[in-house]
Amino acid sequence: MDFGGDDDDTDTDEEEEELETTETMKCVSCKEDYGSRDAGTCRECYEEASETEEELKREIEDLKTKVNFLRFFWGPPLLSPPPFADVVLVASDDHSAASQPVPVPAHRAVLACRSPVFRAMLENKMEESLSGTIKIGDVSYDALRNFVNYLYTAEACLDENMAYDLLVLAEKYQVKHLKTYCEKFLVSNLNWESSIPVYAFAHQHNSKNLLDAALSLIMDNMEKLCKREEYTELVEKDPRMVVQIYEAYLSKQVNTAAKKEPATKP
Amino acid sequence: MDFGGDDDDTDTDEEEEELETTETMKCVSCKEDYGSRDAGTCRECYEEASETEEELKREIEDLKTKVNFLRFFWGPPLLSPPPFADVVLVASDDHSAASQPVPVPAHRAVLACRSPVFRAMLENKMEESLSGTIKIGDVSYDALRNFVNYLYTAEACLDENMAYDLLVLAEKYQVKHLKTYCEKFLVSNLNWESSIPVYAFAHQHNSKNLLDAALSLIMDNMEKLCKREEYTELVEKDPRMVVQIYEAYLSKQVNTAAKKEPATKP
Numbered sequence: 001m002d003f004g005g006d007d008d009d010t011d012t013d014e015e016e017e018e019l020e021t022t023e024t025m026k027c028v029s030c031k032e033d034y035g036s037r038d039a040g041t042c043r044e045c046y047e048e049a050s051e052t053e054e055e056l057k058r059e060i061e062d063l064k065t066k067v068n069f070l071r072f073f074w075g076p077p078l079l080s081p082p083p084f085a086d087v088v089l090v091a092s093d094d095h096s097a098a099s100q101p102v103p104v105p106a107h108r109a110v111l112a113c114r115s116p117v118f119r120a121m122l123e124n125k126m127e128e129s130l131s132g133t134i135k136i137g138d139v140s141y142d143a144l145r146n147f148v149n150y151l152y153t154a155e156a157c158l159d160e161n162m163a164y165d166l167l168v169l170a171e172k173y174q175v176k177h178l179k180t181y182c183e184k185f186l187v188s189n190l191n192w193e194s195s196i197p198v199y200a201f202a203h204q205h206n207s208k209n210l211l212d213a214a215l216s217l218i219m220d221n222m223e224k225l226c227k228r229e230e231y232t233e234l235v236e237k238d239p240r241m242v243v244q245i246y247e248a249y250l251s252k253q254v255n256t257a258a259k260k261e262p263a264t265k266p
Numbered sequence: 267m268d269f270g271g272d273d274d275d276t277d278t279d280e281e282e283e284e285l286e287t288t289e290t291m292k293c294v295s296c297k298e299d300y301g302s303r304d305a306g307t308c309r310e311c312y313e314e315a316s317e318t319e320e321e322l323k324r325e326i327e328d329l330k331t332k333v334n335f336l337r338f339f340w341g342p343p344l345l346s347p348p349p350f351a352d353v354v355l356v357a358s359d360d361h362s363a364a365s366q367p368v369p370v371p372a373h374r375a376v377l378a379c380r381s382p383v384f385r386a387m388l389e390n391k392m393e394e395s396l397s398g399t400i401k402i403g404d405v406s407y408d409a410l411r412n413f414v415n416y417l418y419t420a421e422a423c424l425d426e427n428m429a430y431d432l433l434v435l436a437e438k439y440q441v442k443h444l445k446t447y448c449e450k451f452l453v454s455n456l457n458w459e460s461s462i463p464v465y466a467f468a469h470q471h472n473s474k475n476l477l478d479a480a481l482s483l484i485m486d487n488m489e490k491l492c493k494r495e496e497y498t499e500l501v502e503k504d505p506r507m508v509v510q511i512y513e514a515y516l517s518k519q520v521n522t523a524a525k526k527e528p529a530t531k532p
Contacts (some may be wrong), residue, residue, distance in 0.1 A: 025291060025305035029315070034308035039291035042298065046306030049295070049315055056322040063329035066420045069443040070336035072379050083389055084352070084374040108350040109373045113338050123349055154332045177335040 072110070072152040081105050082152075087122070091144045092135040102141055103133070104148050114151040115173040139169060150178050158185045164201065171205045183209040190214060192221055196230035203241050219249050338376070338418035347371050348418075353388070357410040358401040368407055369399070370414050380417040381439040405431060416444050424451045430467065437471045449475040456480060458487055462496035469507055485515050 024033035028046055041049065072082070085105035092101065111134075112119035121128050128134045136144055143165035150156045154177065156166060163182045170179035187210060190198060195217040202211035218225060225231055225245075235242050290299035294312055307315065338348070351371035358367065377400075378385035387394050394400045402410055409431035416422045420443065422432060429448045436445035453476060456464060461483040468477035484491060491497055491511075501508050 025302045025308075027308040027311055028305065029307045029311035032308065036291045038309045039294065040309040040312030041295045041306040042291075042293040042300035043304045043306040045293055045295035049319070053315070053319060053322065056319065056326065060322065060325055060329065063326065063333060065443060065446075067329060067332050067336060069380070070333060070420050072375075082375065083378055083385075086350070086352070107373065107375045109338075109348065109375065112349055114335070119349075154336050177331060180331075 067154065071154060082107070087111065087128075087132050087134060089134045089136055089144055089148060091139050091141045093137050093139065104141075104145050106148050106151075110151060115175050117173045136169070139165060143169065147178075150181075151175065156181065158182070160186070160189055163189075167207060167210075168205055171207065179207070180209070183207055186210050187213040190217060192217060192224075195221075196228060196234060199245070200234055200238065200241060203238075203244075215245065215248055218245055219252060222249055333420065337420060348373070353377065353394075353398050353400060355400045355402055355410055355414060357405050357407045359403050359405065370407075370411050372414050372417075376417060381441050383439045402435070405435060409435065413444075416447075417441065422447065424448065426452070426455060429455075433473060433476075434471055437473065445473070446475070449473055452476050453479040456483060458483060458490075461487075462494060462500060465511070466500055466504065466507060469504075469510075481511065481514055484511055485518060488515055 024035050025039075026032070027034055027040070028043065034040070040046075082105060085107055087108050088103035088105050090101050090103050108122045108129075112122050118134070121134065123129070139147075143162065146156050146162060147166055147169045150166065156162070156178070158166070158181075163185045167179060167182035167186070169175070170182060186198065190210075190213055195214045198210060199214035199218060201207075202214055231242070290301050291305075292299055293306070294309065300306075306312075348371060351373055353374050354369035354371050356367050356369050374388050374395075378388050384400070387400065389395070402413075405413075409428065412422050412428060413432055413435045416432065422428070422444070424432070424447075429451045433445060433448035433452070435441070436448060452464065456476075456479055461480045464476060465480035465484060467473075468480055497508070
């Protein structure tokens with residue numbers, strides 16, 4: 001955006017200086033008076049912008065109706081089993097359940113459409129396709145239920161733990177839309193305290209957006225890095241990840257230096 | 267929108283009149299100079315509006331991605347049969363097909379989710395549910411294929427004939443989203459030539475938006491109404507519909523008269 005306000009002072013400086021104190025215009029939006037230094041738009045541009053805003057709002061309404069039409073809804077979400085389900089998903093390692101794990105019913109068509117991994121699994125007469133049961137390891141029943149619900153509705157109620165669990169599932173089953181959704185949530189909740197474990201998590205689960213955000217935060221606090229317990233643990237557990245932090249830091253320093261002192265000779 | 271531009275002329279008329287000709291401000295959007303009569307917004311309101319526009323555009327992008335995620339897509343649309351289809355739809359009265367009608371494969375779950383009529387049909391062990399074949403009368407194969415495609419994607423490539431056919435199907439199977447979509451298309455294509463047949467069509471298929479638009483166009487051309495061939499045909503075929511045109515016209519005249527001469531006594 002170019003706020004050309006200062007360009008006015010070029011030719012008739014003296015005259016304008018005086019006028020500015022006496023002449024004001026009335027803003028059609030906030031109804032306050034403003035002087036030339038606070039000039040915004042002329043009325044024509046204001047009207048055009050208002051029309052654009054109305055158009056954008058109408059487009060948003062249309063898209064919301066479309067989303068509502070396209071998402072699956074069978075009554076109270078997650079309560080009633082969906083009709084015509086032809087497959088179940090089971091959280092095979094759910095230790096929170098005292099007895100048998102509760103199966104989550106679903107439709108092959110929906111799973112196959114949302115995830116290329118499910119599609120390959122179900123189209124190719126693999127064990128899951130023949131038995132009609134897909135076992136999902138390392139996941140709680142709650143996370144699995146939310147994962148399946150997302151495939152039907154593109155909606156999930158996230159807290160930090162759920163976002164981590166769903167990101168892992170999204171990566172494993174290549175559900176890009178859900179992965180981005182979880183990444184956005186986790187990036188917005190990122191802080192210095194959590195940056196090292198989040199960096200390690202992002203590394204492990206191939207989450208580039210989250211990795212970049214965590215790395216950037218770590219690099220902004222390099223002087224405090226070595227004092228952190230999580231740092232010592234990471235050096236112990238996966239020194240290569242730590243090396244990558246230093247490599248990124250070094251590369252950033254070199255780039256910054258190059259920008260400050262641009263080469264004058266070809 | 268209230269363009270309070272004229273309010274300025276209240277107190278110091280003479281001084282302002284002179285200033286207006288000399289003093290201008292520069293619009294930050296089109297970069298042109300403007301006088302106080304063309305005043306739009308102050309810079310603060312301009313910046314706020316720009317931020318709002320950016321936010322709206324981001325929301326649109328998010329919603330478009332969501333739509334893309336939620337719609338079903340199995341490869342080239344309408345070409346490859348969808349995997350895991352468990353029901354077929356047949357255009358039972360398709361006289362365009364020389365031989366047997368081509369079945370359109372689909373999923374019970376999708377049909378039931380998009381249309382309460384299909385849901386009742388498929389959940390209640392009716393003939394269609396038991397045989398796995400849903401016969402759709404009075405429709406061409408092309409219209410049926412487009413109808414089913416819309417249930418999966420919320421998209422259809424409309425021309426006028428297709429819009430009429432899909433509106434009929436949308437009304438019959440209570441697919442509100444598609445009905446609105448067709449209505450919008452047909453309203454935007456409405457003209458005086460087509461208004462009488464469209465009025466009759468909208469009446470027959472319970473399309474309120476289209477009916478209102480056609481009726482409004484007819485009422486704007488009442489002096490030409492009786493000369494039209496379609497009018498004579500409609501009087502012959504369904505005089506009640508014609509009566510309703512006259513009733514609406516009379517009601518409009520009474521309302522207009524009441525507005526022009528408001529009662530002065532209580």
